[in-house]
Amino acid sequence: MTSDSAGAVRWRSVLAAAPSGFAPPDSFREVVLGGLPQISPLIWLVEVDGLLEGWSSVLSEQYPGRRLVPFAKNSLTDDVFCWDIGERHDDPTVHMIHAFTDAGWEERGHWQDFDEWLSDALSVHRRWDGRDDAFDA
16 A cells, blocks of 8 residues: 555545544645654544544543544553644644643643644654754653
8 A cells, every 4th residue: 555545545434534514734634644753652533543533532531612623642651632623724723632620721832734733743853863952741
């Protein structure tokens, strides 16, 4: 399977897991279709069968007042990176949600959009991978 076809399969998985009426931002689609970059210690949920659906279910059960669409997770913590579809849809804010905490306390941070989040995620990866200053997730 080529990376192009792998990206297409992943993109179909993303769309299948997305709530009706929500389309992930174009910049995210381009990353999925073009080949997901390494972001350790963060992980792309779509890379592991069942993770995207599993975290979607967990977050909807824990925070029923929010309509969260997860796409990545910190493998070292319970922090999940999501869009909240109650917000703008063209280029939505990325939220860092700390799972398994009481509603109202789950928000740990946010980024203006996916591009800003990805830039930070790649920076974290460089530090984690030892190609940058000391690691601090």
